Amino acid sequence: MNVQGRGRPRRRRSSRDGTATMTLVAHLTELRKRVGLSLLFILLGTALAFWWYEHGLGAFIRAPYCGLPEDLRYNDADGDCGLLITDVFGGALIRLKISFIVGIVLSAPFWLFQLWRFITPGLKRNEKLYGVSFVAASSGLFALGAALAYVSLAAGLRLLLGLAGDGVIVALTAQDYIGFVISLLLAFGVSFELPLIAVMLNLVGALSYAALSSARRWIVFLTFVFAAFVTPTQDPFTMLVMAVPMIVLFEGAIQVARVVDKRRARRAAIESFHDLDDDEASPLDAAPSALDGRATQSEPLHSPST
Template sequence: MSLIGHLRELRNRIGIALFFVLIGTAVAFWWYEHGLGDFIRAPYCNLPDDLRYNDADGSCGLLVTDVFGGALIRLKISFIAGIVLSAPFWLYQVWGFLTPGLKKNEKRYGLSFVAASTLLFALGAALAYLSLSAGLRLLLSLAGDGVVVALTAQDYIGFVISLLLAFGVSFELPLIAVVLNLIGVLSHSVLSKARRWIYFLTIVFAAFITPTQDPFTMLLMAGPMCVLFEIAIQVARFVDKRRAKREAALGLADLDDDEASPLDAAPSPLDSAPSPLDPAPSPLDAPAHTQN
């Protein structure tokens, strides 16, 4: 395809992806009144009555301080939920645009990477949602007695989204280590020697990235990340062993980085093809067949 053809295909696929996101947003906008809003408010509404705002009838609620606040909150939640709901469709468009330029093994690695990254992000987001109530209880209880806690919808939704994104993105980091090992940039020996530093920096990273800044949420993020990094180290061990066996079979195991590989650099002989200027063979030149 020409450059204009690629740009035209990119435009069409972006348009189709946005169309599916729009449909997902519309579905989520309708779903907001049928369970999605309650699902978002559940970690806050599960808190004790003295740690949350209650209406006159005793029900849980979030405050809206401006005229368009309620509409913007609903649109924001619907848009994020629409992206999640339509992910299989717009990811297919991205994959369809990239696939023609990939080799067979690259397609296989690409599908594995997309599946693993999606699973890890979902795992991190689910763990963050489960930790919301405990983190909110710890943070809001620090206000002490005599203080009425009333969260605005904007602050609470922003807090929830930032926590889900922080956990989801953080769980992708061990996968990056595996990818760097697969392409030969990061070896198992380096990862194994830096294991203590990896665990230490993971805890420091969790302390900075968690929006709640409480030790419970920090450890809830750092613990699974350390487990995932250990899995990544073991995967790197397996990959390096297979790579070493393959290099040993090819006689490349004992070579230095600056030493040329023992490959035959001589050009292979070309098959003699008949020239268009050569005369066509005569039927008389054909070998005679003998009859048995």
């Protein structure tokens, strides 16, 4: 009986992900696969949005405009609200544009998952956690900004169109209105991502709480300047609607940076003892601590004899 090697321990196979050791050609092949799947999901989302356009999506987009008073919007002979189209292909192009943008939004979880599957093998565990948190938080903040823009859209239109005064018939074209709505939603959504970028820079150690706290006044000032330039309408109402929530989010980012820096300093203080030799004294403060007020005065150990 062959007993050779019976006592030799078996080597455990490494549990590393095979995609982390791919060649360049394999990486390009994997990238092509992920991009292809992402485009397929976007195409399916676009087709769904194209069908949805006649079943509520178009009315949802026109709702802020059609909710204005009748003297501030265009009405046909039957009194129904509508947008003007000035060329033959205008209606088809508008519907395709809206369907494509909505399709990207609807399919975002699927193509973001494909992107995540491509970059995950090259990341460490803490980087993966940061990545998941960043994607989830950025998606939520973008949706929050877009929702706020949609809610404030009707008030902004009423303010801007009302400035035309009496005797002026307001009739917006579909191209102008859709472009205005999309640019406003994107401006609000992207602007709400800026405080999250500050948090991520703090997590990687590139931006400290002290720097953010000392620049708080500049952050407030630059936020108002940014809102004044980014908003498509550039009116005071829309600027305030964008700037005030951004300032609140930046203040939240500063507080998160404060907590992170405290934990980082506490962790660094603990890990600083690991580099000491066994016979080396730790850098502890050997001075006696201050006593409370009742024990500050010296008292004799024995009462004097009478």
